[in-house]
Amino acid sequence: MIERLLARLPRGARAVAVGGIVAGLAAFWVALPPLHLRTPIPSILIGLAALALGGYAISRGVKRLGWGAVVAGVAGIGLGYLATRSSVDHLDQVVVWSALFAAMLRYATPLAFAAMGGIFSERSGVTNIGLEGMMLSGAFFGIFAADKLSSWPLGLAAAALSGALFALVHAFFAIHLRADQIVGGFAINFLALGVTGYLFIDTYAGEGTPPDVPEIPDVHLSFLEGWYFVGPILGQLNLMIWLAFATVLLSWLVLFKTPIGLRLRAVGEHPRAADTVGISVYRTRYAAVVLSGALAALGGAYLSIGFVNSFNQNMTAGRGFIALAVVICGNWRPFQAAAFALLFGFSSALAQRLPAYSESAAVLFQALPYVLTLIAVAGVIGRSIPPAAVGRPYKKQ
Amino acid sequence: MTETPPEGGGKVENPRQGGDYAPSVAARVAVWHKAGGIAVPLLTTLLAFFIGGLVVLATTGKNPLTTYKAIFEGSGLNWFLEVGSYEIGIPWTESRVWFPWDTSFNSFAALNLQQTLIVYVSLVLTGLAVAFAFRCGMFNIGGQGQYLVGAIVAVWIGSELPGLPGLLHILVAIVAGALSGAVFAGIAGFLKATVGAHEVISTIMLNYVALWVGVFLFGLGGPLQNDNVGGESVPVSNDVLEESKLNVFWGDPLLQGLHVGFFVALAALVVYWITLNRTTLGYEVRAVGFNPEAARYGGISVARNYVLAMAISGTFAGLAGTLDILGWQFRLNTNDIFISSIGFVGIAVALLGRNTAIGVALSGLLFAALLVGTSTRNLDPEIFRPELASNLTLLIQGLVVLFVGADVLILYLFGIRRRARQRQART
Amino acid sequence: MDERPVLELRGITKRFPGIVANDDVSFDLRPGEVHALLGENGAGKSTLMNVLYGLYTPEEGEIRIKGEPTRMSSPRDAIDAGIGMVHQHFMLIPVMTVAENIVLANEPTREKVLLDYDVAAQRVRDLSDTFKFRIDPNARVEDITVGQQQRVEILKALYRNADILILDEPTAVLTPQEAQELFEILGTLTREGMSIIFISHKLNEVTEIADRITVLRRGKKIETLPAAGATEESLARLMVGREVLLRVEKGASTPTEPLLQIEDLHVTDDRGIEKVRGLSVQVHGGEIVGIAGVDGNGQTELIDAIAGLMGSDSGRVLVAGEDVTNESAKDCLDAGLGHIPEDRQRRGLVLDFSLAENLALHDYDSQPASRLGWLFPKRLVARAQGLLEQFDVRGGGPQTHAGGLSGGNQQKVVLAREIDRNPKVLIAAQPTRGLDVGAIEFVHRRLVEERDEGRAILLVSLELDEILSLSDRILVIYEGQIVGEFAPGVSEEELGVAMTGGGRKEVA
Ligand SMILES: Nc1ncnc2c1ncn2[C@@H]1O[C@H](COP(=O)(O)OP(=O)(O)O)[C@@H](O)[C@H]1O
């Protein structure tokens, strides 16, 4: 096992490039708390090293990673310089590592749920751009049921059910009617927006959701309390965050270590081949899409009854789309996708704290996760290879 | 289309091509073209309204027909039904002639219709923005962002440069607004052409970028926030200058009459048709949209067409934002930016109109009427709560998009009726 | 030998929109025999087998397995009935390993839920050893040769304990040597009691390995006859329904100056593999140079590099003396290149364009089709009218969508467009793939005529027959290099040796 892992580590020029990227990050990091170097010289030196490593890697033909190192180096120098120019107070306010990491986990959780859903759906060959809508329906029906039935587990169940229902509609149009999957998925988003908005206004009119809705509880790990750094991050996390970890692990197991996963991937790669060995393409795809809807909705329910404890029209604000980007960047693999979910979660966490720098530019930082998504998707495409049949309807003869 | 395997040869089918995530929408475009006719969109609409009616009935117990009638009257389309004997002035003269419809300021229907047509202008343009990219095989979900960028630039230019003479000022603002939309959309086209980033993801992300940039610019302390006395606490732009406002040709300028941008929208429809069907650019765009591989083989630069088609799409959307600002909004506040969704409605307009000029012209009217008919201002709250109704509009919009994607279903339902008729005819 | 058939098809009729693919076809298979199904492209062979395998539902007819009427509503039923099928297009998942492909849907498990990959690989290895297949269970399918992929397909059937094996045009992608090896494998299998349906449109192999032959023509069964005593001529007449010329009539060539020159070309594909490795070719005006080779030895990349559809790393390409190395597709076309592409549906035509628009694909942006960016659709139609008549395209007019034509007529449209441009160099990549005999004759005749017009023609084909009957010179491509040059009289065996790298040393 360990040998296999070691064998997958980058070698040669690739290792150099990875080193360059790490150096680029380090160039920024040295200027931040707790190190707080107040002169830009170290950042510049480390950043230049990153540039050199990147340049070497590019000259050896490792283009993509090499350019990554160059970009990281330039960014490291720039950001490091900016950090040394801003006051220590500001830095300390923004960069509280433990709080940042805890926030990162909170923001990453809905993304992780939806992304796992997206992976199942797309691995089976159905593009699911309706993740956003399914997430939104989970957010609404989660809080709606939790409120009306006075129970958060029932809220979660209702959320999952609602997501699954929307997904079922998507599946029916995508699979049986062979509709364009992107158009159909987008319709789901409109529908979910309309349905949740309609019911929200109808039920909660002007007042909004009541403040005393049962919430998903936090998990207190009291033994972690005194631990440096780890304690504040992991000591008091919402149950759903732990469930997200479990979901990622489980998704990987199912997809890559069970016959079910093998068949599901076969359906997404070459449906006719799967058909000729007796696998039902339609049934597999229905199951995968419905599961993806339920997972995305759980992510949404976490937003409404685990995170902010209220509901607003269109409250998911594009997180479903970011989850889709997470799927693509993560190469349709659970662990890689989870890593990207964390990255985007981190950028959201940062965007939340950055306004300490400047009042007026505060809102501009809100765009950070979206810009990052844009860059990430542009950067990894070509390296990430989608399931061959994704988006293509299958026609039984 | 992808399922009939190429003839001959026995090697493993490898349906993968470098970097194409989810196939283009080409196949779907093709089906729509072949299916042709107005029957399917019409049935789609009816079905969507029928289901929307069921929702009304189920949730409020109200008669959906009454609701729809109220929406219809709120949209002002009933103006066309109120035929009578009226007069209209001929422009630039004093003389008045007979006219079948009431154009006086006190006709409610006329007032409502003006609102509908104002919305129609932006819906046609954002619809074309989606449609043009579609014909090149791309799904432009970024109409909203491109619209916002156009509006932002228009409000900026429209409220600055006081020395410029009126017409020139308007022209400069329009050109700048349209171009900024083009550039903004071009980013997505460029990313698709160079690194293969799927336009759906990139245009969605660009929407959010435009939104937050707008909120930043006009928000509290933002660089373009108004410099009115006591305006520091209001997150709104400056007003556009009087001379850069568009002329109102029907109705009272003070009551948001219909501005001349209406003709720009109509002209855009014509330009759209001509570009696609009568120019080599349109030939290239359509070839790329149907089959990029064959286009490339034919010597057409696919990358160039992706960028160009997106830019042209962005021009339409940017124009929509510009005309809205210069025609009736005159300023942008951050709340408008948050709640605006004209660009998204454009998607439904284009899809229902099957990406043809005439289709967009018709479906644009439908959605404009829906939007205006359900607005707080026009819908009688006694009959149906407007906040609910606007969500109903969203619902209908979603159903329309869902059903247009599934012509198979519609054709199937249609087929049942036809078969039934045939059976009847036989007996 | 027990003469009771293991399999019977009775009165199978299968219709597709606008065509009856199988019309009341009956067929039976005896235990341990090789029964060949012979017919030209589009005769309905694959359709019949797909009906048998549960992929298509027939409108009429009955299937009996060992005397029992059996409903085949899905491939599952066929597999359960002991039928295995090697499809014309292999049903393998390129990104998965051999073992994963073979055990798919019948996976060995651990603790009932986990996939036991090691056991799967071991079983595949055992099976492969039994038949001396030498297949690595852990190799990814996309990394092994086509011949090996075919064996993986056969293993798939064996793993499922099939006793009836259907092979749909199995030799289409093999070299003569590989085909011989396949025949030996089939021999072993029949000795073990397997019954085999062997589909082909090649007369020589059918007479070589079949016990009985059933001929299909236009969806109808013509005759079932014992292979012993059948001659190629008699079979050809049954298959086509008239006398056919088995060779193309052409005079001697009169080569002029070199029009296509390729010097030391290197091309790397998008997976980073060097597919063309220092290849040089000259084609003179007035001659047809045929490039023979097993699929995947760099033919596609070579053509794409010449046509400006793929960049090259080094080397030069000259069309009519003009250097077009790494120029755009447009520049290559302008230099005087015509290109009949390998895949007319994916590349050669925009299926949703009208024929008029398709015919303008290369010159829509020049006079008279357009002027200053303004397109004249009427002129496109007028020109198309003439061309369609000239090239005898049937089944539609200028306004018909290209997708609505049959394969042969589509190819005529492509031919019309490429030839009408009056190119100096014409590349014909698999120009008759999937066509029926009539269309094949038309294309061949036309290519010879164009040669006699003085064009330089580069013919790339996987069909040795085609190469042998059309070419004035034959080059063999192997792993991206030309490994031998032969005169048209060369034997298939000799070519076959070169195609698998056997002739390499004599050139190097
Ligand atoms: N799925 C399908 N839909 C419509 N027509 C088909 C389909 N499959 C085959 N055909 C048509 O049926 C006829 C027989 O095809 P096929 O069985 O593939 O021939 P063969 O295998 O003998 O070359 C051809 O005319 C072909 O175009």
Ligand SMILES: [Mg+2]
């Ligand atoms: Mg066949």
